[in-house]
Amino acid sequence: xxxxxxxxxxxxxxxxxxxxxxxxxxxxxxxxxxxxxxxxxxxxxxxxxxxxxxxxxxxxxxxxxxxxxxxxxxxxxxxxxxxxxxxxxxxxxxxxxxxxxxxxxxxxxxxxxxxxxxxxxxxxxxxxxxxxxxxxxxxxxxxxxxxxxxxxxxxxxxxxxxxxxxxxxxxxxxxxxxxxxxxxxxxxxxxxxxxxxxxxxxxxxxxxxxxxxxxxxxxxxxxxxxxxxxxxxxxxxxxxxxxxxxxxxxxxxxxxxxxxxxxxxxxxxxxxxxxxxxxxxxxxxxxxxxxxxxxxxxxxxx
Numbered sequence: 001x002x003x004x005x006x007x008x009x010x011x012x013x014x015x016x017x018x019x020x021x022x023x024x025x026x027x028x029x030x031x032x033x034x035x036x037x038x039x040x041x042x043x044x045x046x047x048x049x050x051x052x053x054x055x056x057x058x059x060x061x062x063x064x065x066x067x068x069x070x071x072x073x074x075x076x077x078x079x080x081x082x083x084x085x086x087x088x089x090x091x092x093x094x095x096x097x098x099x100x101x102x103x104x105x106x107x108x109x110x111x112x113x114x115x116x117x118x119x120x121x122x123x124x125x126x127x128x129x130x131x132x133x134x135x136x137x138x139x140x141x142x143x144x145x146x147x148x149x150x151x152x153x154x155x156x157x158x159x160x161x162x163x164x165x166x167x168x169x170x171x172x173x174x175x176x177x178x179x180x181x182x183x184x185x186x187x188x189x190x191x192x193x194x195x196x197x198x199x200x201x202x203x204x205x206x207x208x209x210x211x212x213x214x215x216x217x218x219x220x221x222x223x224x225x226x227x228x229x230x231x232x233x234x235x236x237x238x239x240x241x242x243x244x245x246x247x248x249x250x251x252x253x254x255x256x257x258x259x260x261x262x263x264x265x266x267x268x269x270x271x272x273x274x275x276x277x278x279x280x281x282x283x284x285x286x287x288x289x290x291x292x293x294x295x296x297x298x299x300x301x302x
Contacts, residue, residue, distance in 0.1 A: 011045060011047075012043075012045050012054060012100055012131075013054065015131070015135070016135070016138045017131060017134035017135050017137070017138050020134050021127075021130060021131055021134055022055065024130060025043060025055055025127060025130070026055055026057065028123075028127075029041040029042070029043070029055055029056075029057035029058075030057040030058070032057075032119075032123065033057045033058030033059075034058070036104075036116075036119075037058070037059070038058070038059055038060070038106070038107050039058050039060070039104055039105060039106045039107075040056060040057060040058035040059065040060035040062050040104065040105040041056075041057050041058055041102075041103070041104050042055065042056050042057075042062060042101075042102070042103040042104065042105065043055040043089075043100065043101070043102055043103075043127065044068070044086075044100070044101045044103055045099055045100050045101065046070070046099030046101075047067065048067075049070060050067050050068055050069050050070050051067070051068050051069075051070060051071065051086075051101060051103075052065065052066070052067055052068075053065060053066045053067075053068065058105075060080070060082065060105050060107070061080035061081065061082075061105075062079075062080065062105055068084070071086035071088075071101060071103075074086065074087055074117060074120075078109075079105060080105065081107065082105050082106055082107040082108060083105070083106050083107075083108060083109065084103055084104070084105045085103065085104050085106075085113075085116065085117070085120065086101045086102070086103045087101065087102050087103075087117070087120045087121050087124050088100065088101055088102075088124070089101060089102060089124050089127055089128045089131070100127075100128075100131075102120055102123055102124040102127060104116065104120060151163060151164075152164030152167060154213075154227070154228040156206060156209055156210060156213070156228070157209060157210055157213030157214075157228050158213065158217075159213050159216070159217065159226050159227050159228050159234075160225065160226065160227035160228070161227065161228060161229075162227070162228075162229045162230070164227060165225070165227035165229050165235060166278075168225045168227075168237070169225075169237070169277045169278065169281070172225065172237060172239065172277060173276065173277045176271060176277075181239070181240050182240070182241070182242050182270060182271050183237055183238060183239050183240065183241055183270070183271050183277075183280075184237075184238045184241045184242060184243055184245075184246040184268060184269070184270040184271070185235060185236070185237050185238075185268070185269055185270075185271075185277065185280050185281050185284045186235065186236045186238070186246070186249075186250070186253075186266055186267065186268050186284060187233065187234075187235055187266065187267045187268075187281065187284040187285045187287070187288040188212075188216070188233070188234040188235070188236065188253075188264050188265070188266050188288070189232055189233050189234075189264060189265045189266075189288055189289075189292065190208065190209070190212060190232040190233075190262070190263070190264055191263040191264060191265055191292070192208075192263055193205055193208060193209070193231070193232040194232075196208055208262065209228070209232070211260055211262060212234065212257070212262050212264065213226075213228060213234070215253070215256045215257060215260060215262065216234060216236060216253075218256070219249070219252050219253050219256050220236060220238070220249070221238075221239075223239045223240075224236060224237060224238050224239055225237040225239070235281060235284075236249075237277075241270075242270050243268065243269075243270040246268060246270070250266065250268070253266075265288050265289075265291050265292040266288055266291065267283075267284045267285060267286065267287030267288025267289070267290070267291055268284055268287060269281075269283035269284035269287060
């Protein structure tokens with residue numbers, strides 16, 4: 001029977017938890033080898049018609065990466081002037097079972113050793129439990145990261161929401177203070193969202209919101225921070241950018257908004273020494289509303 005792994009039996013090396021598993025399993029193998037000399041303790045996996053050693057400890061002829069004959073149950077096998085015994089890792093609890101083995105090489109002729117088999121099966125169960133626990137931990141960490149991302153993302157535009165924006169402001173504030181950098185915040189408000197919602201319906205309003213979200217994402221640079229912080233309000237933080245340098249972004253944004261026929265009002269403020277970025281945002285917001293109220297030229301269509 002061929003022992004070639006299928007898609008249902010991935011290599012242990014490809015498991016996300018392998019690195020953490022190796023950090024724990026390797027010292028354990030070394031400890032077992034030192035307690036039971038002369039021996040080598042191994043973790044291997046099915047590979048082709050045999051097994052490949054993944055981890056190896058102790059004094060003996062075997063090395064990591066070496067290919068060995070396939071195990072025949074737990075029967076001793078003559079190997080390298082000694083005896084090799086294998087027991088499978090009971091990995092049925094993993095999402096995708098693997099073909100892993102715990103092995104021991106001992107000098108001397110084959111002999112039945114119930115105590116060694118009992119120890120091996122006990123250790124194999126512990127290694128399997130470790131693999132399973134690390135897998136669960138990886139899965140939970142992934143779910144936690146996704147939950148945090150969802151909590152900070154505006155579902156309509158895919159931009160940051162107000163919570164995500166505030167968290168980014170904290171990080172950017174610390175970076176500006178540490179490296180003595182500056183930045184500029186723009187507050188952007190859609191001029192006609194309420195009228196569009198009233199006349200054309202909220203689906204049309206949602207399309208407008210998604211459209212300006214796309215424009216902002218495509219107009220800004222990769223390090224910049226873009227968020228939808230209210231129903232029709234957006235904010236952009238231009239990193240390492242002073243008020244004068246921000247003018248080029250305003251020009252690009254005005255062109256982009258004109259192209260897609262979106263009317264918006266804008267306010268701008270750059271970080272002052274000793275000022276919090278929340279206060280900078282408030283100044284940008286006040287500037288935006290002042291521009292809207294005074295009917296000064298707006299970003300977007302005239």
